[in-house]
Amino acid sequence: MASLALIVIGCIAQVVHRQAMITRLLKTDADAVHRDDSLFRFANRQATPLYGEFCQGCHGADMAGDRSRGVPNLNDDDWLYGSGRVSEIERIVLYGIRSGSGKGWNLAVMPAYASAISDRRLAVASLSPGDIRDTVEYLRTLEHKPADVDAAARGHEIFSGRGACYDCHAPDGRGDTAIGAPNLTDDIWLYGDGSRASVFDSIALGHSGSCPARARQLTAWQARALAVYVAGASLPKHP
Amino acid sequence: MTGRFSTLLMAGSAVLGLLVAGYGLFTAKGTVMHRVPPEDAALVNARPILMSDFIAQAENTYTMPFAEVSQERRKTVLASMIHEELYVQRGLELDFPGTDPDTRNALVAAVEQQAVADATTEVPSEAALQSYYAAHQARYASEGTMLLQDFRLTGAAPAADVVEALRRSRASREVIKRYVLEELRPNQGEDFYFAAKIHLGERLFEVARTMGDDAVSDAVSLADGVHILHMIKNNAPAPREYVRAREQVLGDYKRDAAARLRAADEKYLYGKADVQIAAELR
Numbered sequence: 001m002a003s004l005a006l007i008v009i010g011c012i013a014q015v016v017h018r019q020a021m022i023t024r025l026l027k028t029d030a031d032a033v034h035r036d037d038s039l040f041r042f043a044n045r046q047a048t049p050l051y052g053e054f055c056q057g058c059h060g061a062d063m064a065g066d067r068s069r070g071v072p073n074l075n076d077d078d079w080l081y082g083s084g085r086v087s088e089i090e091r092i093v094l095y096g097i098r099s100g101s102g103k104g105w106n107l108a109v110m111p112a113y114a115s116a117i118s119d120r121r122l123a124v125a126s127l128s129p130g131d132i133r134d135t136v137e138y139l140r141t142l143e144h145k146p147a148d149v150d151a152a153a154r155g156h157e158i159f160s161g162r163g164a165c166y167d168c169h170a171p172d173g174r175g176d177t178a179i180g181a182p183n184l185t186d187d188i189w190l191y192g193d194g195s196r197a198s199v200f201d202s203i204a205l206g207h208s209g210s211c212p213a214r215a216r217q218l219t220a221w222q223a224r225a226l227a228v229y230v231a232g233a234s235l236p237k238h239p
Numbered sequence: 240m241t242g243r244f245s246t247l248l249m250a251g252s253a254v255l256g257l258l259v260a261g262y263g264l265f266t267a268k269g270t271v272m273h274r275v276p277p278e279d280a281a282l283v284n285a286r287p288i289l290m291s292d293f294i295a296q297a298e299n300t301y302t303m304p305f306a307e308v309s310q311e312r313r314k315t316v317l318a319s320m321i322h323e324e325l326y327v328q329r330g331l332e333l334d335f336p337g338t339d340p341d342t343r344n345a346l347v348a349a350v351e352q353q354a355v356a357d358a359t360t361e362v363p364s365e366a367a368l369q370s371y372y373a374a375h376q377a378r379y380a381s382e383g384t385m386l387l388q389d390f391r392l393t394g395a396a397p398a399a400d401v402v403e404a405l406r407r408s409r410a411s412r413e414v415i416k417r418y419v420l421e422e423l424r425p426n427q428g429e430d431f432y433f434a435a436k437i438h439l440g441e442r443l444f445e446v447a448r449t450m451g452d453d454a455v456s457d458a459v460s461l462a463d464g465v466h467i468l469h470m471i472k473n474n475a476p477a478p479r480e481y482v483r484a485r486e487q488v489l490g491d492y493k494r495d496a497a498a499r500l501r502a503a504d505e506k507y508l509y510g511k512a513d514v515q516i517a518a519e520l521r
Contacts, residue, residue: 068482100359103292114431
């Protein structure tokens with residue numbers, strides 16, 4: 001009888017403790033969770049199965065992503081959207097990227113330049129195969145790779161002019177994490193291997209990768225835990 | 240005596256109950272909660288303002304991490320969100336969805352979005368995508384390219400003679416000059432098929448599409464004159480393997496799934512609705 005009572009008390013204590021940790025997780029500043037060791041461990045423990053259920057299908061069990069599918073690596077410190085803060089990741093977990101949610105990140109797409117661009121909101125012109133090849137040469141110079149200098153000069157004109165690449169990727173090609181425009185100077189590729197053919201394809205065919213919104217499937221604390229888990233995996237300074 | 244007392248007690252209780260109900264009805268504030276759940280920043284008539292939305296709003300407003308947003312600014316942001324929630328609730332009370340076109344449009348868009356949410360969030364298996372790719376393989380080809388010259392006859396020579404001369408000389412400068420051919424869009428360089436179609440027009444493009452490298456077409460009469468094409472290089476669209484086409488396949492797969500869901504949703508709504516149409520409009 002006494003042991004049964006102990007088990008019941010133990011269970012109740014565990015539920016109460018868990019609830020207290022959940023409340024703490026939600027009440028603590030999202031970006032400061034990793035500084036609270038016990039909270040950080042709790043979040044990671046809770047998030048591991050959630051990651052397996054909701055994220056692993058695309059980002060992989062090792063979080064390394066898949067460049068053949070434009071799925072970002074979550075282990076490195078290169079962030080396409082935001083700067084890797086928990087609150088930013090939490091927002092992506094909840095509302096996604098080009099997910100159809102009004103609260104998601106839906107500000108820009110990479111146009112397919114080898115097509116008749118009819119969307120008037122995109123102030124860009126279609127490009128010819130030669131234009132794209134020139135632009136690829138220019139992008140190679142940004143990464144200090146061998147390139148055809150004359151073609152690169154023409155490509156620079158396109159990048160800064162009628163291609164309007166600068167508008168998203170910034171005039172210096174360093175991208176803009178507010179809209180998910182990748183940095184083109186760092187040799188980290190979201191799609192393909194950075195070869196001429198692969199970059200040509202990216203410009204010609206465009207990209208608009210997406211991440212589903214999970215606001216309807218996850219509770220607030222689960223989304224927070226998942227965000228802590230992802231942020232923690234990418235930052236070596238975290239425990 | 241006891242019976243009268245019981246009746247009086249019952250009547251008194253009924254009156255008291257009615258008074259409480261009346262008070263509640265005419266001073267209603269909705270369900271009152273005395274504690275804000277930890278995931279919320281505030282409750283407005285029991286409707287939550289999510290903490291994550293509040294944080295995002297504060298960060299977007301002041302373009303800085305939430306931790307750096309001062310208490311005063313946080314309060315300003317929260318006040319504006321509470322203001323918004325109150326006005327949304329008031330808008331519902333005033334039946335804006337029934338009368339205001341902008342509200343109605345927003346609602347329609349939101350419900351349509353909701354209807355396809357499953358398709359948007361679904362992560363299809365590779366097998367499903369590959370089978371979709373196999374079923375629609377024609378869609379997944381590279382954009383063809385062509386490099387050509389488009390000549391318009393301006394001289395008096397018969398078109399057949401000009402074509403023959405061009406074929407024999409492989410469109411030499413000398414022949415072009417001799418027959419006074421006007422080259423349209425000279426030095427244009429290589430074009431994607433879609434662009435060539437725009438530049439040439441449907442009819443000339445259909446001729447060009449089937450030409451081999453270094454071929455000269457027959458004369459084609461159009462409204463603006465007689466055209467002869469010299470194809471320098473024609474790279475026809477080539478099928479793209481699944482790995483390279485995957486992103487497009489995924490997009491098309493989801494679009495198709497969304498269209499199916501939208502149709503099913505519409506059917507469901509029509510099915511459960513009582514729609515009466517005026518006799519003259521049936």
